[in-house]
Amino acid sequence: MNDSPAIALHGLRKRFGQLTAVDGVTLEIGRGEVVALLGPNGAGKSTTIDLALGLSNPDEGDARLFGGTPRQAIVAGRVGAMLQGGALLPTLTVRQSIELVAAAHRHPLPVDEAMERAKVTDIARQRVAKLSGGQMQRARFAVAVVSNPDLLILDEPTAAMDVEARHVFWESMRAFTEEGRTVVFATHYLDEADSFADRIVILNRGRLVADGTPAEVKAVVSGRVVSFALDAAPAGLHDRLATLPGVRDVERRGERISIQTADSDATLRAVLADYPAAHDVEVISRTMDDAFLALTHDAAEPALQEALR
Numbered sequence: 130m131n132d133s134p135a136i137a138l139h140g141l142r143k144r145f146g147q148l149t150a151v152d153g154v155t156l157e158i159g160r161g162e163v164v165a166l167l168g169p170n171g172a173g174k175s176t177t178i179d180l181a182l183g184l185s186n187p188d189e190g191d192a193r194l195f196g197g198t199p200r201q202a203i204v205a206g207r208v209g210a211m212l213q214g215g216a217l218l219p220t221l222t223v224r225q226s227i228e229l230v231a232a233a234h235r236h237p238l239p240v241d242e243a244m245e246r247a248k249v250t251d252i253a254r255q256r257v258a259k260l261s262g263g264q265m266q267r268a269r270f271a272v273a274v275v276s277n278p279d280l281l282i283l284d285e286p287t288a289a290m291d292v293e294a295r296h297v298f299w300e301s302m303r304a305f306t307e308e309g310r311t312v313v314f315a316t317h318y319l320d321e322a323d324s325f326a327d328r329i330v331i332l333n334r335g336r337l338v339a340d341g342t343p344a345e346v347k348a349v350v351s352g353r354v355v356s357f358a359l360d361a362a363p364a365g366l367h368d369r370l371a372t373l374p375g376v377r378d379v380e381r382r383g384e385r386i387s388i389q390t391a392d393s394d395a396t397l398r399a400v401l402a403d404y405p406a407a408h409d410v411e412v413i414s415r416t417m418d419d420a421f422l423a424l425t426h427d428a429a430e431p432a433l434q435e436a437l438r
């Protein structure tokens with residue numbers, strides 16, 4: 130057995146008319162990695178996934194799965210996918226849908242085990258046409274895992290799931306990845322990426338703008354926000370605050386002032402020394418949301434992105 134990466138994308142480019150949806154993406158994902166693919170709407174996540182699976186052909190570059198073509202990997206039963214547009218046959222029951230896929234694969238999981246993993250045992254006899262959005266997602270997950278794949282690619286797997294269902298979903302995924310399988314999932318839930326992935330890849334306008342561990346990605350916006358209220362803002366407040374130690378940016382909304390700072394202790398001391406009337410003080414750590422916005426902002430600093438590639 131060769132030890133090629135689970136996914137190797139080299140210089141992938143895909144155009145739709147004037148639009149370049151994927152613009153030179155090069156990315157390797159090793160076996161056993163759990164990777165979150167993030168990006169704003171239209172960033173090119175689904176198109177990249179389609180190219181990786183060989184569902185559409187790139188204009189430039191190539192995609193390899195386990196060292197072979199996507200088709201070879203899929204025929205060998207090594208890939209399970211849950212895609213946004215993927216539909217199940219409405220007249221079949223959930224169990225029949227899973228059985229159908231299991232029958233087409235060489236080394237499927239037992240159908241009952243796949244149903245247990247995807248938590249669909251209770252809806253096994255329901256027709257697909259009658260499923261709710263969240264139930265449908267679970268059924269599609271069961272269909273993706275029953276082939277017993279080495280690589281699982283999921284496009285927004287928890288869209289339409291309620292909070293409880295999302296929790297259950299990630300628990301069953303955790304068990305799945307503990308067996309050393311590779312998982313790539315696109316999501317808009319940054320908290321899911323933060324807590325579940327061991328690597329985060331961010332796309333923006335078809336380009337890879339960040340690639341690192343959750344901690345590395347969040348470190349892009351290291352520092353904190355010092356925020357406070359000031360009832361009557363003196364003239365020149367904004368300019369004065371901008372010169373205090375550690376300050377990177379100052380924002381004011383009504384009487385509330387928020388300062389992004391690299392050194393919250395020094396900034397806070399200086400603020401209280403200069404403006405003793407400041408009250409309702411908060412010091413807030415930056416989150417994955419902040420990192421995401423900083424990296425995908427139109428005016429995102431190239432240097433910021435450079436650190437994560």
Ligand SMILES: Nc1ncnc2c1ncn2[C@@H]1O[C@H](COP(=O)(O)OP(=O)(O)OP(=O)(O)O)[C@@H](O)[C@H]1O
Pocket residue numbers: 145148150168169170171172173174175176177
């Ligand atoms: N078949 C197509 N024909 C024309 N344009 C397309 C096609 N598929 C995607 N696009 C365009 O390519 C861009 C990237 O779309 P894609 O679906 O890959 O983004 P995404 O990151 O998955 O977005 P979302 O988070 O909204 O699902 C978008 O501007 C989209 O409108």
